[in-house]
Amino acid sequence: MEKQLEDLKAIREMMEKSTKFLSLSGMSGIIAGITAIVGAAFAYFFLLNNVSTASVVGSDDFWMLLADALIVLFISVGAAFYLSMKKAKKNRQKMVKKVVIDTLYHLGVPLLAGGIFSLIFLIRGDIAMVASSTLIFYGLALINVSKFTYPEVHYLGITEIVLGLLAAVFLYHGIIFWTIGFGLCHIFYGLIMHLKYDLKKA
Amino acid sequence: MKNIIAKLNKAFESRIRLGIMSALAVNEALDFNALKDLLDVTDGNLASHLKALESIGYVQSTKQFVGRKPNTRYSITKTGADDFKSHLDALGELLR
Numbered sequence: 001m002e003k004q005l006e007d008l009k010a011i012r013e014m015m016e017k018s019t020k021f022l023s024l025s026g027m028s029g030i031i032a033g034i035t036a037i038v039g040a041a042f043a044y045f046f047l048l049n050n051v052s053t054a055s056v057v058g059s060d061d062f063w064m065l066l067a068d069a070l071i072v073l074f075i076s077v078g079a080a081f082y083l084s085m086k087k088a089k090k091n092r093q094k095m096v097k098k099v100v101i102d103t104l105y106h107l108g109v110p111l112l113a114g115g116i117f118s119l120i121f122l123i124r125g126d127i128a129m130v131a132s133s134t135l136i137f138y139g140l141a142l143i144n145v146s147k148f149t150y151p152e153v154h155y156l157g158i159t160e161i162v163l164g165l166l167a168a169v170f171l172y173h174g175i176i177f178w179t180i181g182f183g184l185c186h187i188f189y190g191l192i193m194h195l196k197y198d199l200k201k202a
Numbered sequence: 203m204k205n206i207i208a209k210l211n212k213a214f215e216s217r218i219r220l221g222i223m224s225a226l227a228v229n230e231a232l233d234f235n236a237l238k239d240l241l242d243v244t245d246g247n248l249a250s251h252l253k254a255l256e257s258i259g260y261v262q263s264t265k266q267f268v269g270r271k272p273n274t275r276y277s278i279t280k281t282g283a284d285d286f287k288s289h290l291d292a293l294g295e296l297l298r
Contacts, residue, residue: 008290012224
C-alpha cells in the first residue's frame with residue numbers, strides 16, 4: 001500500500017516536473033513590483049510633468065524615459081532569473097532545459113511583439129497608448145505561459161489585460177493603471193505565491 | 203484485493219521506468235538528455251531501462267542528428283499509453 005502511494009506521488013511529481021516551470025519565485029514578483037513603482041514615480045515626477053517633452057522623439061526626456069523603462073525591465077528580469085535559479089538549487093531540482101525553453105518561448109513571443117508595438121507608439125509620439133499596449137501584451141504573454149507554471153500567473157494575466165483596456169479608455173491616466181498593473185499587482189500576486197509555494201517548501 | 207494487485211503492471215515496478223512513462227505520457231517527445239535531467243540517473247542506467255521499455259513496445263525512439271551529434275528522441279506508443287493508464291487506474295483503485 002505504502003509503495004503504491006509513493007508510486008502515485010512520484011508519477012504526479014514527474015508529470016509536473018517535466019511540463020512545468022515551478023522554480024518561479026514569488027519574491028521576484030515583489031521585487032519587480034517595487035522596481036516598477038519606483039520607475040513609474042520617477043517618470044511621473046521628472047519626465048511626464050505638465051509641459052512634457054518626453055513624447056518628442058530624440059529629446060533628452062525621451063531617452064530618459066526609455067532608459068527608465070529599460071532599467072526597470074532589466075532589474076525585474078534579472079531578479080526573476082536569479083531567484084529562480086536559487087530556488088531550483090534550494091529544492092535540488094535541475095532546471096530542465098526543455099521546460100525552460102518552452103516557458104521562455106511562450107512568454108517571449110507575445111512580449112516581444114508587444115514591446116515592438118509599444119515602441120512604435122512611442123516613436124510616433126503617441127505616448128498615451130504605451131501604458132495600455134504594454135499592459136495588454138504583458139497580460140496576453142502571462143496567460144500564454146501560465147499553462148507551464150503556477151495558476152496565479154493566469155489570474156495576473158487577466159488582471160493586466162483588464163487594466164490595459166481601462167488604460168486605453170482613460171487615456172491620460174495611463175501611468176496610474178501602469179503603476180497598478182506592473183507595481184501593485186506584481187507585489188500582490190508575488191506575495192500570494194511567496195506565501196503559498198516558497199514558504200511552505202522551506 | 204488480489205484481483206486488483208494482479209492488474210498492476212509488472213513493467214512499471216521500477217521507479218525509473220515509472221518515471222520515464224510519466225514524463226513521456228505528458229510530453230510529445232523527450233530526448234535522452236532531457237530524460238536524464240528529469241530522472242537524475244546515469245547514462246547506462248537510463249539507457250537500459252529505455253531499451254527494456256522499447257522492447258516491450260511501450261516506447262519508441264527516433265534518431266536524428268543535431269549538427270553532428272546524434273540525438274535520440276523518445277515518445278510513448280499507443281500500447282504504452284493505454285497500459286500506463288490502466289496501471290494508473292489500478293493504483294488509484296487500490297488506494298481508494
